[in-house]
Amino acid sequence: MACDLEKIEDNEQEKPNTVIQLNTLGLDELISLTLKLEEEWKLIKKNYAILEGAIVTYDKCKNSVEQLNPDKFGAKNYNAFINELERSDLIKLTNQDQTSNPNTTVDVDNLEQKENIAHVDNLIENMDMYNKKEQQKEGQTDEQTGRQLEKQKKPIDVHIPLTSLVFIPGKIVDTENFLIRMGTNYYVQRNAEQTIEYFNNKIKKLNEQIRKLKITIIEKKNDIDLCKNYIQIKREQQMNALNANRQAGSGIIKGFRKYKSFIYILLIILVVFGLFISYYELNDKQVDFELDCNDLNEKCMSYKYPEFKPHRLRIVDVNTENNNIFLRSSVPLFNGIFSEDLLRKHIKTLLENSNINYDDNMPLYIISFLRNDSKEGCCYTSQRCYVKDANIVNYVILGHSEDPYDVDKKTLEKELVSLNWDTDKLLERVDDLKNKFNSMKNTIFIVHCRRGRDRTGEFVAAYRMISKKIDFDTVVKSNEEIGKVKEPYLKMQKWLCLYLEKVLGYTNIGCYDFR
Numbered sequence: 001m002a003c004d005l006e007k008i009e010d011n012e013q014e015k016p017n018t019v020i021q022l023n024t025l026g027l028d029e030l031i032s033l034t035l036k037l038e039e040e041w042k043l044i045k046k047n048y049a050i051l052e053g054a055i056v057t058y059d060k061c062k063n064s065v066e067q068l069n070p071d072k073f074g075a076k077n078y079n080a081f082i083n084e085l086e087r088s089d090l091i092k093l094t095n096q097d098q099t100s101n102p103n104t105t106v107d108v109d110n111l112e113q114k115e116n117i118a119h120v121d122n123l124i125e126n127m128d129m130y131n132k133k134e135q136q137k138e139g140q141t142d143e144q145t146g147r148q149l150e151k152q153k154k155p156i157d158v159h160i161p162l163t164s165l166v167f168i169p170g171k172i173v174d175t176e177n178f179l180i181r182m183g184t185n186y187y188v189q190r191n192a193e194q195t196i197e198y199f200n201n202k203i204k205k206l207n208e209q210i211r212k213l214k215i216t217i218i219e220k221k222n223d224i225d226l227c228k229n230y231i232q233i234k235r236e237q238q239m240n241a242l243n244a245n246r247q248a249g250s251g252i253i254k255g256f257r258k259y260k261s262f263i264y265i266l267l268i269i270l271v272v273f274g275l276f277i278s279y280y281e282l283n284d285k286q287v288d289f290e291l292d293c294n295d296l297n298e299k300c301m302s303y304k305y306p307e308f309k310p311h312r313l314r315i316v317d318v319n320t321e322n323n324n325i326f327l328r329s330s331v332p333l334f335n336g337i338f339s340e341d342l343l344r345k346h347i348k349t350l351l352e353n354s355n356i357n358y359d360d361n362m363p364l365y366i367i368s369f370l371r372n373d374s375k376e377g378c379c380y381t382s383q384r385c386y387v388k389d390a391n392i393v394n395y396v397i398l399g400h401s402e403d404p405y406d407v408d409k410k411t412l413e414k415e416l417v418s419l420n421w422d423t424d425k426l427l428e429r430v431d432d433l434k435n436k437f438n439s440m441k442n443t444i445f446i447v448h449c450r451r452g453r454d455r456t457g458e459f460v461a462a463y464r465m466i467s468k469k470i471d472f473d474t475v476v477k478s479n480e481e482i483g484k485v486k487e488p489y490l491k492m493q494k495w496l497c498l499y500l501e502k503v504l505g506y507t508n509i510g511c512y513d514f515r
Helices: 027-068 078-087 108-126 129-137 142-151 192-258 260-284 293-297 340-353 377-386 409-418 426-439 454-466 472-482 487-502
Strands: 156-161 167-172 177-183 186-191 314-319 324-329 364-368 391-394 444-448
Touching: 027 192, 177 192, 186 192, 293 377, 314 340, 314 426, 314 454, 324 340, 324 426, 324 454, 340 364, 377 391, 409 487, 426 444, 426 454, 444 454, 454 472, 454 487, 472 487
Parallel strands: 324 444, 364 391, 364 444
Antiparallel strands: 156 167, 177 186, 314 324
């Protein structure tokens, strides 16, 4: 016989209480915590009800085993148990031919013995001669045979429910052995004593869990009540603070009325100061002058020219197919004079030391970031006026005043997509250089600013990240080897890196906030 009981899994375990300083939490946090505790409390109560139902189920199964074996366990007679089952509509008996009289007292044990004796008599009368001979050979008497047959129990016909309306016929033939469901499609056979022991252990374990859950339910309820008390306290504090702010606001208004004239005067001073600063900034901007070679013999006579630094002349890229070379450098001035011959001499030394072929007939394509302004106009004029064969292009590089890592995420995304950050036109200029570098032949490309560090570093970093897809860390550290790059040009490199990573999808560029 199998007791079809769904396995009840014990999911509730005792958890250590977490001490929370409720007075340190805000009102929203307290409300959120209270809702969470209430959900936990409802879940524990639900599990508690499940465990109680499981105990009832296990107890019914245990009683079924005892009632099927009344002599062994001292339970009530099975016929009475069958009557209860029939009244519960769970099992329909098929061997009831008579309706019991409620006014008549029936000895159930005697009726069962009489039915068994009648059944044995019928079997004895129908036995053939062969069975009698065999019984004689084995030395068994009719009396012994009768006792053995009396011990045999008559099968019990039952209807087993498949649903509330569908039943199938069945027989209970063995009340000593049972199939216990241990899990889904997993049954173990046990005798009556083992089955009773199994259900007793289950009930004991569930009672222990119920005891623990009772304690947990009480604790959760106390925590919920405590949180609700603190919520009430916090609300009262907020109301008190709101009233205090209203009173303070009234005091500020009164103070404003008292010092109104002084405040107006202060505001006027601030506005005038702001206008003065704005005017100063607008007129302090660098202005590029027109090229005039006579300046070299006039206002540039006392100008201190920067000198060419050979160690800052470095190779950026080499195109072996077109025999093109891309170099970076500081301003190529020698005693204040731009000299292609001296510049070629240093280029030749660098290329030969790098095992790269050099030819004096290779033209120079120079991208200069010098400006014809009050600061470096003499350098600009010297280069333009002393040039012989080189092709010179001037770009203005200013860097960026704002660090992208100081901008909120939403604004940053809009700025990157809009390209408002690219005030130096790096994307356009690098793309133009890349096309020339891959299409022209036997040409030496040189980029430089005054020191060959800040503006040159920004442009070279842009070229290496865009065209060569070199990671950000390698690029900025390579620039730092020449010298510390000023903040505006480093910020522009960060903007470009984030654009390549987030908009163009350069996965391995590795942008970060380099300081």
